Amino acid sequence: MKVLGKVAVITGGARGFGKAFSEALLKRGAKVCFADIDVSGGQQSQRELAAKFGETSVHFVKCDVAKEEEFRDLFRECLSKFKKINIMVNNAGILDEAGWEKCIDVNMTAMMRGTYLALEKMNPENGGEGGTIINVSSFAGLYPAHFLPAYVATKHGILGFTRSLAMDPLYQSQGIQLATLCPAFASTNMVTDIIQGEAGSRQKILYPDVAIKITENMGICSVADITDGFIELVEKENCNGDVLLIDKKNGKQYQFVNKTTS
Ligand SMILES: NC(=O)C1=CN([C@@H]2O[C@H](COP(=O)(O)OP(=O)(O)OC[C@H]3O[C@@H](n4cnc5c(N)ncnc54)[C@H](O)[C@@H]3O)[C@@H](O)[C@H]2O)C=CC1
Numbered sequence: 097m098k099v100l101g102k103v104a105v106i107t108g109g110a111r112g113f114g115k116a117f118s119e120a121l122l123k124r125g126a127k128v129c130f131a132d133i134d135v136s137g138g139q140q141s142q143r144e145l146a147a148k149f150g151e152t153s154v155h156f157v158k159c160d161v162a163k164e165e166e167f168r169d170l171f172r173e174c175l176s177k178f179k180k181i182n183i184m185v186n187n188a189g190i191l192d193e194a195g196w197e198k199c200i201d202v203n204m205t206a207m208m209r210g211t212y213l214a215l216e217k218m219n220p221e222n223g224g225e226g227g228t229i230i231n232v233s234s235f236a237g238l239y240p241a242h243f244l245p246a247y248v249a250t251k252h253g254i255l256g257f258t259r260s261l262a263m264d265p266l267y268q269s270q271g272i273q274l275a276t277l278c279p280a281f282a283s284t285n286m287v288t289d290i291i292q293g294e295a296g297s298r299q300k301i302l303y304p305d306v307a308i309k310i311t312e313n314m315g316i317c318s319v320a321d322i323t324d325g326f327i328e329l330v331e332k333e334n335c336n337g338d339v340l341l342i343d344k345k346n347g348k349q350y351q352f353v354n355k356t357t358s
């Protein structure tokens with residue numbers, strides 16, 4: 097897709113990947129509506145991005161994606177401000193093994209809701225123009241990790257859900273593509289807080305020492321490495337069904353290249 101002139105909705109955009117993806121799309125001439133549960137972080141990012149790309153290009157919406165009505169309001173607000181939605185990025189995610197139900201609500205249920213809402217708004221029968229949906233899974237969407245069982249379950253779910261919808265000829269006929277981004281460890285707060293031992297962070301996973309050891313073996317990607325893969329997916333002419341893994345040692349690798357099991 098050519099990004100210039102398109103409109104994107106990005107969840108979890110106050111910091112980390114979501115903020116970097118927003119900036120990368122704005123740089124290429126898109127308008128971005130980004131959402132986050134963190135109001136002060138979202139407002140700060142809004143100020144930074146508006147100063148670089150103009151007040152009329154970027155809009156922050158306070159939204160807890162685990163709350164259905166707030167997620168619906170995010171789409172309403174984006175349509176009211178920018179009139180269309182061409183790119184949807186379900187990026188918001190958390191680690192919370194003790195509160196695993198919350199992990200499922202945010203990482204899995206909300207990702208499904210965001211996908212279904214985007215499919216509805218992108219449908220030409222509803223006035224949409226088709227579009228691209230990128231769901232952010234993880235290496236943990238393909239491989240087990242005993243320090244993160246609930247998180248791994250949600251990330252496997254994202255992968256299976258997104259690949260399944262991508263096979264549906266209905267959405268293909270509507271000009272809608274769905275792809276999955278699977279980063280390994282990258283240097284956002286989700287990972288660096290645990291390595292640095294920030295208060296409360298190590299309680300979010302099991303066996304933090306094992307996780308830290310694995311990061312030492314696998315290496316840690318920069319946010320720019322992951323953003324580069326994200327933009328590659330969005331700008332591809334056909335990303336439907338793609339699963340893009342990115343890790344420090346091997347860089348970008350597409351999985352399941354024949355896209356179906358048949
Ligand atoms: N950093 C990493 O190594 C990797 C991260 N991921 C995934 O990438 C995505 C982004 O993660 P990072 O940027 O690393 O994390 P991060 O923790 O830096 O940023 C996540 C953002 O999501 C927001 N958020 C959390 N719960 C929310 C909710 N209920 N509603 C709205 N916003 C909410 C947070 O406030 C935060 O701004 C997540 O889905 C994560 O699972 C995947 C693979 C590797």
Ligand SMILES: CCCCCC(=O)/C=C/[C@H]1C=CC(=O)[C@@H]1CCCCCCC(=O)O
Binds near residue numbers: 281301309
């Ligand atoms: C010391 C850093 C610990 C960071 C927290 C953590 O345990 C999980 C990290 C992940 C952050 C987002 C992800 O999706 C990462 C998980 C990647 C797991 C990959 C495990 C692969 C393997 O064991 O081979």
